[in-house]
Amino acid sequence: MDEILRTPQKDSRLHGPRKDHAPADGWAKRIERLKDRWSERLEGAGALKGDLALQSARVYHRMHSAVAGKPKMAPLPFLALAAVIGVAGVVGTLYSPAYVLTVDGVDVGVVQSKSVCQEIEARVESRASQILGYDYTIDHEVTYELALTKREDLTPTADVENYLFDQIGAITKAYTLRVDGQLVGMAQDRAALDALLDELAAPYVNENTIAVDYTKTVHITQEYVPSDSEQDTAAMMAALTANTNGQTTYEVQAGDTFMALAFDNDMTMAEMEALNPDIDINKLYIGQILNIKEEIPYLGVQTVDSLTYTEAIECPVREVEDDSMYQGDSKVLDEGIPGEALVTADVTYLNGVEKDREVTSSTTVREATERVIAVGTKERPTWYPTGNYVWPVYGTITSRFGYRYIFGSTSYHSGLDIAVPYGTSIRASDGGTVSFAGYKGSYGYLVIIDHGNGEQTYYGHNSQLLVSAGDKVYQGQTIAKAGSTGRSTGSHCHFEIRINGTSVNPTAYLN
Structure with a gap:
């Protein structure tokens, strides 16, 4: 059948001329011209979308009209015409026009039309431009050649696109590491990126660790990326651990000063004041919460450890009145003995610093005994210390x-x-x-x-x-x-x- 489709068949057994009919070689030439005309129509966009059998039938009727009223057609021309009609019927049923797509001399696939090819090229260029960050144009030699093929033998467009992508030297397909959507680097082997993340978390993982996570969204996927993307794992590690400025809180302790806290945290007074705009730097008090600059890595590691430990149970307190002491004064009569509990807790750490502790179970091992405190009831004199200090003067x-x-x-x-x-x-x-x-x-x-x-x-x-x-x-x-x-x-x-x-x-x- 392929020979029938690609190469017109010629019959060398021609009949001699007859008095009442056109010469046999004339019929053969007419048939050849009709078949050539059919081939030309085949190359058109809509020729084979119609019914090729009908086209062939029309060829036959046109020829029959031309010899109307004359004796029957000679056997050889008749058989040739029947062959054309038969071939057209088979072709119209099983085959459709298509184009063989060739890139740099290599057959890539068979597509339905030139417009499909152009759409594929446009999509490839658009995707490549997005990946590379600049307008990309395919610089390969792309050609199309008309052919016939079965509809089910058309090449999937995705296969053609992937082939074209693989020919772009500026783009490669690799495993990528992205943090919050930002590309950190790539590797041909996913295991290299998994090992990089394991190395980042390793300092914070121990035998009690039950979960490891990160402070940002981390993805490892296989995708097309610029060929010059970072592949050095050491450089990727440096990027992941690079410090950025964040902030944390600090509770003021006895003896703290605003200036000393700024210097201790490698901050200027202006930076410290900017983080604490509502704080009077001249009136800090114990227990006051301040914002402090903190250097944090670009990608932090959050771990959860399951810990079991003993914890003291505070003694219950019982107060007894004592009229020999001033109001507000107290004295411990019996310290009591703290109890003990066996506690299991999930402790959350951020880069090794505890951030949260959730007790999952607690079992009392020893009960605590009572702590007895005597509290004064005698009226307090006006001069007696309050334990709080006021400003001696304002200025x-x-x-x-x-x-x-x-x-x-x-x-x-x-x-x-x-x-x-x-x-x-x-x-x-x-x-x-x-x-x-x-x-x-x-x-x-x-x-x-x-x-x-x-x-x-x-x-x-x-x-x-x-x-x-x-x-x-x-x-x-x-x-x-x-x-x-x-x-x-x-x-x-x-x-x-x-x-x-x-x-x-x-x-x-x-x-």
């Missing part, structure tokens, strides 16, 4: 706690200098007993109040003292008048808080 802070440059040299400043007009009232920061009131070197006129539990407050450079040693003073009571005595450059109050003889930053304690 402009001209010198903070810590090292400073003054009088031509650097020195350690043990408190706060608060500038106020001469004669401004200085108040006791908390209740207590005056342990010193007088002139004391560079402090000038100084008042020291003992608040118990090893805590003292200092008030220096006063112009006038209003209390004496041994006096009981209450919180907020006026104890002196502001001045500039001692080593001073202007009217102000020098204020200190000392705990067990050591100066601490007053701003961490003042309310």
Whole structure:
């Protein structure tokens, strides 16, 4: 059948001429011309979409009309015409026109039409442009040749597209590692990328680890990517572990200062203030939450460990009244013995730092005994310490706690200098007993109040003292008048808080 389709058959057994008919070779030529005309129609877009048997029938009727009223056709021309009609019927039923697509001289496949080929090329160029990031045009030699084929033998367009993609040197098919959709790198072997992620997580995985995840969406897929994409796993690891700026929170502890926290976390004061716009940097207090800059890796590792451990059970507390103690005071009569529990918990870590702990079970091993505390009921005197400190005066802070440059040299400043007009009232920061009131070197006129539990407050450079040693003073009571005595450059109050003889930053304690 292929020979019939591709090469017209010629019959060399021709009849001689007859008086009442056209010469036999004339009929053969007419038939050849008709078959050539049929082939030309075959090359057209719609020739074979019609009924080829009908086309052949029309050829026969046209020939029959041409010899109407004449004797019957000679056997040889008749057989030739019948062959054409038979071939046309078979072709029209089993075959359809198509094009053999050739790329750089290599047959790629058979497609239905040139327009299908052009659509495939357009899709390949569009996809390649998206992958490469610039307009790409196929630079291979693409040709089409008309042919006949069975409909079921047409090449799937996806196969043709994939072949064309494989010919693009700037694009390769590989396994890619993407983080939040961003391409990190590629490898021909998926195992190399899996090993890279295992290496990233390895420092945080131990025998108790039950789950490993990442802080961003990670995908390994096989796809077409630019051939110059990163393939060095060491470079990919460097990209995954590169630090970026984030932030975390910090709870203010006793003795903390805003400046010290900034420096300890490798931040400038401006950066620290930008993260904490609503914070008064001069009035930090214990337990206050601050935002701190934190360096975090581009891809963090989150793990969950299942841990089993013992945990102390706090003693239940029972209070008993004691009228020999002031209200607010207490004394432990029996410490009690803490209990013990066997706990199982799922602990979540981010880059090795615990972020969450969920207790899944807890079994009491030993019950806790009672803790007994005596609480005072006697009326508290006004001078008795509250345990909280208020500002002794309000004004402009001209010198903070810590090292400073003054009088031509650097020195350690043990408190706060608060500038106020001469004669401004200085108040006791908390209740207590005056342990010193007088002139004391560079402090000038100084008042020291003992608040118990090893805590003292200092008030220096006063112009006038209003209390004496041994006096009981209450919180907020006026104890002196502001001045500039001692080593001073202007009217102000020098204020200190000392705990067990050591100066601490007053701003961490003042309310």
